[in-house]
Amino acid sequence: MTHEPRPAPCGTWSSPIDAGTVAAHDGRADHVGAVGEELWWTSARPSEGGRRALMRLRGDGGPPEVALPPPWDARNRVMEYGGLPWAGTPRPTGGPLIVFTHCVDQRLYSLEPDAPEGAVPRPLTPVSAVGGGLRFADAVLMPEHGEVWCVMEEFTGEGPTDLRRLLVAVPLSGAAAEDRAVLRELTDDTHRFLTGPRPSPDGRHLAWITWDHPRMPWDGTELRLAGLAGNGEVGPPVVIAGGPTESIAQVEWGARGEVLYSSDRTGWWNLYRTALTDSRDAGPPAVGPAEALHTAEEEFADALWKIGMRWFAPLADGLVAVVHGRGGKRLGLLDPDRGVLTDAPGPRTEWAPALAVRGTRVTGIAASPLRGYELVELDTATGYSRVVAAHHRDAVPADHLPVPESRTFTGPDGREVHAHVYPPTSPDHRPEPGELPPYVIRAHGGPTGRAPMVLDLEIAYFTSRGIGVADVDYGGSTGYGRAYRNRLRGRWGQVDVEDCAAVAAALAAEGTADPDRLAVRGGSAGGWTAAASLADPERTGGVYACGAISYPVLDPVGWAASGTHDFESRYLDSLIGPFDEELYRERSPLHHAGRITAPFLLLQGLDDPICPPAQSERLLAALAGSTVPHRYLPFPGEGHGFRRAATIARAVEAELALYRETFGIEADRSETLETETR
Known part of the structure; x- marks a missing residue:
């Protein structure tokens, strides 16, 4: 039995997607690989402190197993964003041999999951008390040498850039578990x-x-x-x-x-x-x-x-499995001798850069706007594909989920701006007569990155309540060639801000969005874009009524002066230009905080080594005495990007409260903005 949606003010619609549901489904499977006939991968566990579980799917058709129970956390912090955290090899007897990195101490461990005495991880590398210690990633097992070869990141001092990286061989015997000198250096640190x-x-x-x-x-x-x-x-x-x-x-x-x-x-x-x-x-x-x-x-x-x-993986028959595309990524098979590319059938719009090969079978991690990320296996001999693990389960009825549209907008100087537009969607509600919905413009992180068009319950949390979302692949995003990527060079805080504002203005001009109820939000580099947008109303045309800023970059001067980790410590050379204090201050949202007049929410992990809380605290200090409504939520124990279920839930509820407060939406609120009067 069907019913007509009832008119109701946008932003007040009842929704089965609560903050707890969003948090429970945050994260996805990652780092899939083959160990003989088995598949192994990592899986997010927001309810278990944000750890990543190491998963196993045997080749006998049984169900997936958790190979490492809590508190083991299969992650590493190489370059802070981490790298491939595990490797494995089959053995004639005794089951597979697995090595993995444990996030808590960053050591490399070996695991024999089928050992008679039980699967007890054994350390292979030592702990270092210097700086960030010893870290390992992207390993390959070399049983013929009795070693595992991998990248080692070794801190030589207390500063974030006091380190070296090189390839090392780690004995599988455990001889290096207490002795750094036993690690064999395969390369130098040139x-x-x-x-x-x-x-x-x-x-x-x-x-x-x-x-x-x-x-x-x-x-x-x-x-x-x-x-x-x-x-x-x-x-x-x-x-x-x-x-x-x-x-x-x-x-x-x-x-x-x-x-x-x-x-x-x-x-x-x-x-x-x-x-x-x-x-x-x-x-x-x-x-x-x-x-x-x-x-x-x-x-x-x-x-x-x-x-x-891993965006491509060779097969034994000479074919190459590839994930490819313009914007989104799909799975294909490439015949390198003929140059012929054939795409796998199916509705999935995004394949992750993780591929595993077993004979003629290729397994990847794929999603679509209506299905979350799953482990999908393609048999290249038959063309048949099936989900083998991490099966999607509908958390809410599908009619509460938005069906996005990929669009190309026109930015300044006639340049193309790509975006995914997620309209307000509900089987029970529709806007009141004459009402245009509010819209949130999302700026992705990176900034060298992009927004995949997949099921995202955080987006659906808002769209199911009557608030539209536009994910913008602003100039500088990947997926559209080097020229599009290079558009941001020297113009970070300008091109990204302009492109996001162009999408917002276009949605308003065409009658899709309410021009008086537009917001901007983002995390990390997206947090920079959101903050820069609020601090530069002249560049945006004052299009935004409010903004949500998460673990942002705010102060390029501080960032350049050992204010971040090594990997991105020279990133601003290309994003803004070689260090020039006047230029960096001119571009900084922090140094233009006085221009901010729109309410905002600021979310920050207190253990963030990439965008440290000092940057957020400086923004708050710069606003001392301001009457601009804002709320600061710091989260102890969280780093760059939130992993814990309680944090994710509180953050999304606070963001909804910001929009309801700013847009004058009368509804139950779990948070209220505070006015800073210092």
């Missing part, structure tokens, strides 16, 4: 950043990617190749691709022993291969010319925020 090792199938070569300050990995990286001796010694490397203006995002080995990699040398991350022309063990390896596998104006990679991300 380069500031690097990805994990990729040994060739024949064990004769090793490939990895490096880059250095002030470049970020999407600016320019180098693909290095070295000979590998039988005793595990790494020879002198040569650069076979990449450079200051060419980004290599991933490297793998093909079925015939060729090097496969993604490069944006044409302005788009496409796939290439290079054959080895000299397979000697000694001396630098020799390679042939690079061959493009499929040239297209779309992306076969993305920004390398976490080492170990």
Whole structure:
């Protein structure tokens, strides 16, 4: 039986999506990989303190198992955003051997899940009392050497940039568990950043990617190749691709022993291969010319925020599984010899950069606007796909979920601005006659990143109450080629602000949104954009009535002066320009706090090493005596991005309260804004 939706003021609609539901479904599966016939991955656990559980799916068709119970947390803090936290290998007897990093102490552990005495993790690396200690990521097991090879991040002092990174070999015997000197260094620390090792199938070569300050990995990286001796010694490397203006995002080995990699040398991350022309063990390896596998104006990679991300995976038959697209990412199969690309069927609009291969089967993590992220397996021999784990379960009826539309708006100077628009949606309510709904403009983090068009219960929390949402891929976002990505260079706080405001103004002008009830929100770099938008009403045309700012960058001067972690410590060189105090102050929302007249909400994790709470506290101090309504919610124990269920729930309720208070929406409120009068 159906019924007509009843008119009701937008923002007051009853909804089955409460803050607890949002928190319970925050996070997704990640880091899927194959261990023989088994699948392993990590899974978010907001209700367990935000830890990530290590999951196992045996090859016998049984249900998924939690391989590591609480309090084990399969994460690491390499480059603070972390990298691939586990690796595994099958064994003839005794079950698989797994290694993983534990977030609490950052040590590398081994795990024998089928051991008769029980699965008790055993430490492989020591604890260091220096600075941020020793951290490990992006590992590969080398049982023939009795070692696990990985990236090591080692702090040499107390400052956030006092560190070195290199490839190391960790004994599987546990001999290095209390002795740093036992770790065997495979490379030196000449380069500031690097990805994990990729040994060739024949064990004769090793490939990895490096880059250095002030470049970020999407600016320019180098693909290095070295000979590998039988005793595990790494020879002198040569650069076979990449450079200051060419980004290599991933490297793998093909079925015939060729090097496969993604490069944006044409302005788009496409796939290439290079054959080895000299397979000697000694001396630098020799390679042939690079061959493009499929040239297209779309992306076969993305920004390398976490080492170990995998956008393509070779199969034994020579095919290559790829996630690719313009904007969103879909799964395809590439025949590298013919250059033919065939997409997998299905409704999923986004595939994560995590692929596992078992024979002819490819497993990835995929979602759509109506289904959350699931582990989906494609059998390349039959073309049949199925969900194998992390099955979507409807948390609420589907008719309460918005169906987004991908749109291209026109920004200043006629430039394109991409966005996903999520309209207010409810089977029970509709706007009152003549009423236009309020809209929230969301600026994603990064800023070198993008907004995936997938089921997001945080978005649905607002749309189901009658508040629309627009996710903006402003200039500087990935997914649309290097030229679109470079649009933000030197203009952070300008292009992003203008593009978001252009979407807001367009929605109002076309009659989709109420021009008097528009808000801006964002976290991290999106928090910068939200704050900069409120602090620059001239640039935005004063389009916003309020803003929600989470764990933001606010003070470029402080950020540049050891105010953040090493990975992003030179990011502003490209986003704003080489350090110039006057320029950085001119661009800073903090130093223009006096221009803020719209109410705002400020959310901050007190253990955030990337955007430390000092920046938020400086903004509050700058507003002392102001009558601008604002509320500050600090969260002890939270870092960059909220993981705990209670934090997520309180944050989303406070954001709704901001909109209701500002827009004059009469409804039950769980939070009220406070006016700062200091």
